[in-house]
Amino acid sequence: MSFVNTLLNGHEGGLKHEGLTPMQKIALRFVVLGVLYYGLAALEGMMMRVVEITPVAAIDDSHFFSIMTVHPMVGIFGSTYMIVFGAFLFLVPYFMKKPIFSLKMANASWMLIGGGTFIMWLAGFLFSYAPLYTLYWPLPVDLAQFKIVGGLFYVVGVALIMVGTFLYSYNVFKTIMYTPEGWDKQPSMELFKDAIGFTGLINFFKRRKTEHIVDLPVAAISRGTIDVGLNAVVITAAGVLLLIYMFGTMFGVTMEKTWVDALLYKNIFWWGLDLIADGLVLIFVAGTWYILAMMITGKDLFMKHVARAALFVEMVVSWTVWSHHLMSDQGQSNVLKVLSGEMVTALELVTQGLAVYITLVTLAKARPLKMTNELKFLLGGLLGFMLAVPAGIIQADLGMNRVLHNTQWIIGSHVHVAILVGLTMTLYAAVYLLLPILTNGAKLWSQKLATAHFWLHLTGGIGMGSFMGMAGIDGMLRRSIYVDGEYSTYMMLAGICGAMLLLAFALFLFNIVMTFGVKGLIGIYSPAKTDTSDCVPALQEA
Amino acid sequence: MQYFIIIFVLVLAGVGALFYIEDNDLLLTITFVVVIVGFIFGVSRIAKEK
Numbered sequence: 214m215s216f217v218n219t220l221l222n223g224h225e226g227g228l229k230h231e232g233l234t235p236m237q238k239i240a241l242r243f244v245v246l247g248v249l250y251y252g253l254a255a256l257e258g259m260m261m262r263v264v265e266i267t268p269v270a271a272i273d274d275s276h277f278f279s280i281m282t283v284h285p286m287v288g289i290f291g292s293t294y295m296i297v298f299g300a301f302l303f304l305v306p307y308f309m310k311k312p313i314f315s316l317k318m319a320n321a322s323w324m325l326i327g328g329g330t331f332i333m334w335l336a337g338f339l340f341s342y343a344p345l346y347t348l349y350w351p352l353p354v355d356l357a358q359f360k361i362v363g364g365l366f367y368v369v370g371v372a373l374i375m376v377g378t379f380l381y382s383y384n385v386f387k388t389i390m391y392t393p394e395g396w397d398k399q400p401s402m403e404l405f406k407d408a409i410g411f412t413g414l415i416n417f418f419k420r421r422k423t424e425h426i427v428d429l430p431v432a433a434i435s436r437g438t439i440d441v442g443l444n445a446v447v448i449t450a451a452g453v454l455l456l457i458y459m460f461g462t463m464f465g466v467t468m469e470k471t472w473v474d475a476l477l478y479k480n481i482f483w484w485g486l487d488l489i490a491d492g493l494v495l496i497f498v499a500g501t502w503y504i505l506a507m508m509i510t511g512k513d514l515f516m517k518h519v520a521r522a523a524l525f526v527e528m529v530v531s532w533t534v535w536s537h538h539l540m541s542d543q544g545q546s547n548v549l550k551v552l553s554g555e556m557v558t559a560l561e562l563v564t565q566g567l568a569v570y571i572t573l574v575t576l577a578k579a580r581p582l583k584m585t586n587e588l589k590f591l592l593g594g595l596l597g598f599m600l601a602v603p604a605g606i607i608q609a610d611l612g613m614n615r616v617l618h619n620t621q622w623i624i625g626s627h628v629h630v631a632i633l634v635g636l637t638m639t640l641y642a643a644v645y646l647l648l649p650i651l652t653n654g655a656k657l658w659s660q661k662l663a664t665a666h667f668w669l670h671l672t673g674g675i676g677m678g679s680f681m682g683m684a685g686i687d688g689m690l691r692r693s694i695y696v697d698g699e700y701s702t703y704m705m706l707a708g709i710c711g712a713m714l715l716l717a718f719a720l721f722l723f724n725i726v727m728t729f730g731v732k733g734l735i736g737i738y739s740p741a742k743t744d745t746s747d748c749v750p751a752l753q754e755a
Numbered sequence: 756m757q758y759f760i761i762i763f764v765l766v767l768a769g770v771g772a773l774f775y776i777e778d779n780d781l782l783l784t785i786t787f788v789v790v791i792v793g794f795i796f797g798v799s800r801i802a803k804e805k
Contacts (some may be wrong), residue, residue: 379762382798383758383801390802391804399805400800404802405798405799405801409795427770440795442762442794442798443791446762449762449766450766450770452771453770454773462791472774472775473773473774474777474778476778476784477773477777479777481769481772481773481783481786532787532791544778548780549780602773685779
């Protein structure tokens with residue numbers, strides 16, 4: 214009885230959704246959907262891990278590569294974008310102590326991104342559309358191999374995600390710059406300049422410094438949002454190109470694939486994708502570390518002016534690093550390979566290293582600290598990037614790239630350690646920290662499950678990345694199925710670690726369901742009963 | 756509104772660039788600069804909105 218009661222109504226009364234503000238509901242809608250999409254991505258990942266160990270009759274080659282196409286898209290857009298956007302749409306007004314510009318626009322964003330992810334996923338699930346997420350030209354318009362309807366589903370899904378992303382970025386910047394009703398006129402242009410880093414840049418050359426009017430966390434969110442917007446421009450342009458070719462084929466117009474240069478396409482596409490990898494991930498993550506460190510310790514950030522400058526440098530670095538993805542392309546210019554691919558990329562050791570240092574010193578100076586869930590996961594996130602960034606720098610070397618390019622090292626030791634350990638553990642830290650703020654004090658059902666979640670996720674994530682990396686060093690290519698058991702020992706070990714990750718997620722999800730209760734979770738998606746533009750109820754704020 | 760119009764123009768410019776640049780590194784670099792400056796200009800227009 215008590216188990217069923219807790220399952221339905223939550224722990225100690227669970228999530229009382231009637232008392233939530235519209236802002237709390239919107240943030241929770243983003244986060245809950247993002248967490249569910251993370252589960253889908255984890256499940257897809259585990260299916261691929263199983264096939265890498267032994268062929269499975271139910272998952273043939275076309276199914277395998279369809280999963281491989283949607284897996285990163287579900288992970289990046291359905292999960293990461295949703296959790297990050299939900300948290301930031303809440304935190305920008307929360308930190309600035311002003312109402313969000315548009316609740317309707319925020320609601321539209323989660324619906325568009327969530328719905329778009331589902332439609333994009335259907336392209337793989339229903340139609341086996343599988344040009345892989347890198348969409349190397351002309352694979353996505355190889356309509357002898359893929360059905361047009363699959364491509365259309367894919368492009369429409371991604372287009373909806375991008376529209377949701379543009380609305381998010383507009384809402385964030387408008388919230389920073391607008392003047393709410395009844396307020397004194399806000400200095401919109403000065404707020405804009407400070408948010409994206411112009412004020413700090415000009416201060417560097419001035420004797421009399423202009424004081425910052427945008428807090429560091431909001432500045433971090435703004436700079437990451439610039440990269441998110443730039444990335445959306447590139448992805449949307451790629452989508453329009455695919456539509457041109459698909460419609461051309463549908464209406465019988467001869468469209469030569471050679472009209473678009475494959476290497477040029479790869480340059481532009483990777484320029485855009487690296488705005489996610491190096492913009493969204495590194496800038497947002499560094500910004501989130503700072504927010505977490507300040508909220509956990511209740512103290513100001515150590516070296517906050519350096520942190521602000523480093524965030525600006527990171528933004529500029531993220532615009533110029535893309536060539537490390539083209540080091541093994543014979544046609545790529547050597548100047549770009551060395552300047553953008555090696556030298557600018559190596560700067561990320563400095564910017565990310567500074568972010569790790571500043572966060573750790575902020576925490577160390579506030580000792581003694583209680584080892585809370587948010588602190589544990591924050592330390593896990595820091596460790597993830599301390600492993601994954603150097604792995605990335607190693608492969609962004611012209612010599613090492615000959616050995617590591619397109620192997621399991623890239624996707625294991627670098628990408629999955631960065632995303633699963635670095636990024637996801639940082640996001641979990643934010644979830645655990647924001648849980649009481651977003652839910653007006655809901656109490657976690659089981660601390661033991663939260664601890665198990667931490668250790669299983671940390672060891673599973675590092676383990677899976679490491680074994681994939683070892684297989685890569687031994688020559689195992691990514692995006693390939695080996696049917697003769699060439700790398701089965703590594704793949705079995707990676708599979709065990711993958712299962713630990715999936716179990717960690719299941720425990721986390723179960724803990725959250727028991728904390729909120731099924732009724733509370735469903736209630737998040739019902740209209741808010743309170744009519745306020747405040748982030749949290751006035752009583753809690755007081 | 757100007758923000759969304761500028762994004763629309765940048766997307767069209769990006770698609771056009773894919774057909775015209777070919778292997779010219781200078782044009783590629785100029786495209787990236789135009790997209791970055793154009794997008795930041797688009798964001799600055801939000802500040803100017805009534």
